[in-house]
């Protein structure tokens with residue numbers, strides 16, 4: 001891994017609006033073939049970061065390198081290989097879906113057949129000749145996605161691409177995105193404010209809160225952060241607490257439930273045995289796994305540090 | 307690349323633009339047709355050269371109408387992109403930012419030329435209909451139209467900057483309409499003020515000095531406008 005070059009890399013990226021650092025010292029690394037989930041609550045600075053990645057706004061500090069090139073120096077060469085969908089999809093309502101893509105195709109200078117291809121990829125072929133003002137929000141979102149794929153990009157940057165889609169549509173788009181690296185050799189950066197949305201597609205996750213990157217690693221590493229707890233329900237919790245504390249296990253109580261940090265299997269067997277030997281009636285033993293969403297919420301609340 | 311950009315922009319043009327290109331000069335000539343038909347004898351008695359006098363008459367309100375036309379057309383071109391936040395998509399394309407604006411500017415300037423040419427054609431048709439004879443004042447009519455066009459260039463770039471640079475079209479439209487109205491009262495202004503230039507006060511076939519002011523100021527405004535627009539953040 002050492003001194004490898006990244007497909008996209010930012011260094012100390014900072015953007016200031018009216019004296020507030022909306023994005024603060026962001027260092028983001030994206031490897032080829034990855035699907036990078038860029039997570040953060042509303043207002044965290046995702047869109048602002050993405051605008052800087054595309055050179056739409058100028059950072060106050062820091063730099064962006066894409067395909068090994070400096071964005072400020074070789075912006076056009078870089079943009080040739082990037083497809084993007086930023087914030088709400090943009091479209092001309094008085095034109096048909098196909099004509100909307102045609103306005104972009106002329107500039108991207110790809111063959112006309114590419115329009116048919118991308119329309120099929122997002123399953124919009126049937127609506128292609130209808131004016132976009134007749135489209136539903138989900139169809140517009142698909143059209144935006146089709147537009148981002150038009151130039152056969154090496155890197156696809158999608159800002160909340162499943163915004164406004166129904167659950168079935170979300171799954172469909174997620175499936176499409178998931179296939180992109182293997183099928184077309186694309187690398188994807190995908191932003192969202194919902195962990196569940198990228199959980200199933202992302203290979204790497206970056207979490208941004210209040211403009212700062214608070215976590216960036218493989219999604220498995222995030223999963224390991226999931227804290228597990230053990231709950232035991234019994235009739236006489238006071239005795240139970242004493243017994244457990246004599247074994248060095250501190251517990252919290254809720255009704256007649258005792259809660260403790262998760263233990264290895266052998267230790268659990270031992271705990272239960274001790275409690276039973278002490279004459280207690282054990283009603284339930286259960287394990288609680290904090291969901292990824294909980295971890296994400298905890299992280300972004302800024303209460304817990306990593 | 308400019309060709310591709312222009313073709314792409316042409317696809318997005320709203321029909322209203324073409325309508326305005328034709329309707330404004332047609333409307334103005336229509337009014338003069340009414341004017342002439344109501345008091346033909348009186349008007350013919352005012353000047354020996356019927357054709358030249360007709361051109362002077364149709365030209366009186368042409369600067370105002372042209373500034374009104376360009377204000378609305380520029381705003382239409384800008385709102386096509388503002389309304390649905392397509393600037394972001396446009397500027398994410400592998401194209402020099404300046405070219406995106408230049409393409410729109412080229413089309414706008416061409417539409418205004420179209421309007422100016424139609425204005426000449428409609429004027430000549432009116433003269434023919436009034437029976438001024440087939441000795442058409444092609445040269446004078448073309449000079450009148452061309453000089454006015456050049457003299458309003460500063461307003462084109464001012465409107466371009468206001469309309470493209472700011473999402474809210476209120477400021478651009480108010481400024482443009484105010485300028486259009488103000489031109490009607492600019493007769494007594496000093497020669498160096500832009501509202502006076504399109505009036506061609508030294509005669510409709512005499513461009514100097516107005517077109518030189520117009521060209522110089524126009525070029526300066528164009529450079530400033532393009533520099534500002536291409537450097538600003540694309541935030542919508």
Ligand SMILES: Nc1ncnc2c1ncn2[C@@H]1O[C@H](COP(=O)(O)OP(=O)(O)OP(=O)(O)O)[C@@H](O)[C@H]1O
Pocket residue numbers: 017018022040041042043044045046047048049193541
């Ligand atoms: N043009 C601007 N001027 C001033 N402040 C801005 C501007 N654009 C964004 N901000 C501020 O920057 C912060 C980050 O905004 P950004 O749009 O990047 O958030 P986000 O992570 O994309 O949020 P969301 O999930 O709601 O899309 C917000 O507090 C926002 O108010």
Ligand SMILES: [Mg+2]
Pocket residue numbers: 046047048087159
């Ligand atoms: Mg956003």
